[in-house]
Amino acid sequence: MKIAMNALTLTDVTKTFTMHLQGGLRLPVLRNVTFAAAPGQCLVLTGPSGAGKSSVLKLIYGNYRCDHGHILVSAGGSTVDIASAAPREILSVRQRALGYVTQFLRAVPRVSALDIVAEPLMSKGVARDEATARAAAMLKRFNVPDRLWSLPPSTFSGGEQQRINLARGLLPEHPILLLDEPTASLDANNRAVVVDIIRERKAQGAAIVAIVHDDAVRADIADIAVDVTLFATAA
Amino acid sequence: MNDEPLLIAEGLTKHYGRQLGCRDASLELYEGEVMAVVGESGSGKTTLLQMLSTQIEPSAGRVLYRMRDGSVQDLWTMSEPARRFLLRTDWGYVHQDPQLGLRMGVSAGGNVGERLMAVGNRNYASIRTTAADWLGRVEIPQSRIDDTPRTYSGGMRQRLQIARNLVTAPRLIFMDEPTGGLDVSVQARLLDLLRRIVSEMRIAAIVVTHDLAVARLLSDRIMVMKGGEVIEAGLTDQVLDDPNQPYTQLLVSSILPA
Ligand SMILES: Nc1ncnc2c1ncn2[C@@H]1O[C@H](COP(=O)(O)OP(=O)(O)OP(=O)(O)O)[C@@H](O)[C@H]1O
Ligand SMILES: Nc1ncnc2c1ncn2[C@@H]1O[C@H](COP(=O)(O)OP(=O)(O)OP(=O)(O)O)[C@@H](O)[C@H]1O
Ligand SMILES: [Mg+2]
Numbered sequence A: 001m002k003i004a005m006n007a008l009t010l011t012d013v014t015k016t017f018t019m020h021l022q023g024g025l026r027l028p029v030l031r032n033v034t035f036a037a038a039p040g041q042c043l044v045l046t047g048p049s050g051a052g053k054s055s056v057l058k059l060i061y062g063n064y065r066c067d068h069g070h071i072l073v074s075a076g077g078s079t080v081d082i083a084s085a086a087p088r089e090i091l092s093v094r095q096r097a098l099g100y101v102t103q104f105l106r107a108v109p110r111v112s113a114l115d116i117v118a119e120p121l122m123s124k125g126v127a128r129d130e131a132t133a134r135a136a137a138m139l140k141r142f143n144v145p146d147r148l149w150s151l152p153p154s155t156f157s158g159g160e161q162q163r164i165n166l167a168r169g170l171l172p173e174h175p176i177l178l179l180d181e182p183t184a185s186l187d188a189n190n191r192a193v194v195v196d197i198i199r200e201r202k203a204q205g206a207a208i209v210a211i212v213h214d215d216a217v218r219a220d221i222a223d224i225a226v227d228v229t230l231f232a233t234a235a
Numbered sequence B: 001m002n003d004e005p006l007l008i009a010e011g012l013t014k015h016y017g018r019q020l021g022c023r024d025a026s027l028e029l030y031e032g033e034v035m036a037v038v039g040e041s042g043s044g045k046t047t048l049l050q051m052l053s054t055q056i057e058p059s060a061g062r063v064l065y066r067m068r069d070g071s072v073q074d075l076w077t078m079s080e081p082a083r084r085f086l087l088r089t090d091w092g093y094v095h096q097d098p099q100l101g102l103r104m105g106v107s108a109g110g111n112v113g114e115r116l117m118a119v120g121n122r123n124y125a126s127i128r129t130t131a132a133d134w135l136g137r138v139e140i141p142q143s144r145i146d147d148t149p150r151t152y153s154g155g156m157r158q159r160l161q162i163a164r165n166l167v168t169a170p171r172l173i174f175m176d177e178p179t180g181g182l183d184v185s186v187q188a189r190l191l192d193l194l195r196r197i198v199s200e201m202r203i204a205a206i207v208v209t210h211d212l213a214v215a216r217l218l219s220d221r222i223m224v225m226k227g228g229e230v231i232e233a234g235l236t237d238q239v240l241d242d243p244n245q246p247y248t249q250l251l252v253s254s255i256l257p258a
């Protein structure tokens, strides 16, 4: 039997926020978070609101800095520890290996929905025409009406923005996907699209870490659940 | 991708008499990287930018630059003409006030063409074609090519200054508050333009701004300055979303979400 190497390994990841504007109040959020995800596996993070689920994804993406521990990401033959990597190494790992679908789209002024979706592909070196064609196919799959494609998404509805965000994050077929409540503002049709794409990505060997509140969706995609409250330090 | 830094600054310090401008600033910038320098008024941002771009001589510290031939040179031991040549060709410098970066009495086409002549271009027709092309890229109507920037709006002047700087395909561009003094809708258009051009041409850039939204939109990395010193630096989204220093937390909390 083939033993897959882990795509992502967290060891003793610890995070405390220090709020200097509140007199230096210390807010310990995570202590010694340890788990691993293998290629083709979907791991879901569970726990109540405020437990630290989104913080775990942000730590993996390098958006929050890690106080202590290791976050090993395998990307194209090399392994990078996000907890100690230099900024440009993190940027390179994101570009090559990490897809991150945030809960809300951060729209860029004046950039069209189509370009927002195509951009990560282009930064991986895919030619503009091909990237745009694939972005269009993805938007179609998410039932985003053609008339919206050339518009900047800042005026779109919550569900439309979320679909743009999903199309952008899921299109590049990254080996590691981080999904923060990807189906929260979607109708049943589009939820089914997300579930289909996640299954495809798993079959292609992506390791997925997801936060999903919807029980049905979770049952459809999850291989392992990790309860973040085990590592929560508060209360 | 070259793995050596393009620009290295070590311990840059500047005193204006007894007034501190900037103390002990160090950085490394790689090809295609965009770095933002943020901080309150008087924190030393312009002083740092001018030391990096050899417009003012540091009281201490040095600046190293990797030339196109791969050799690394200490900019203050280079000859003055060699340094000037670098500034005119391999570098760009976009001033907050476009009047400082443009020849106000020369046509728009001439402003752009002049930089091409500085790199040895002598074919008038091709200079004019390239200049016209660049005006198009910065969204200035070609019909305005023979007008002087005096007849341009503030936003157009700033776009012209950018075209003038980019026409020689520099490897490094310095920008001091490139969107300062422009109204909000004009700013958005200019930012979008800068973002696209810098990423398409893979130019390294150092952008001074007091606007964190601008920093977030344009930069990969960020340096936060206060009282002449760099107090926090790192990946832009990390510093802005998870700031460590009390001053950075204050800065981040006192703006509207970007
Ligand atoms: N940048 C930050 N600065 C300070 N505190 C933060 C920051 N980000 C998160 N926190 C705190 O960390 C804790 C965990 O937040 P997190 O967003 O990870 O929770 P969550 O499990 O995703 O919750 P939810 O299900 O509500 O999204 C919360 O108490 C939150 O206030
Ligand atoms: N030529 C000069 N002579 C004397 N002091 C100067 C000179 N230039 C700058 N300073 C001082 O050095 C400090 C840093 O100035 P600098 O122009 O670098 O600030 P800055 O961060 O660019 O501010 P701003 O955002 O207002 O442009 C300030 O205290 C300033 O008064
Ligand atoms: Mg959350």
Ligand SMILES: [Mg+2]
Binding pocket: B045, B046, B047
């Ligand atoms: Mg200044």
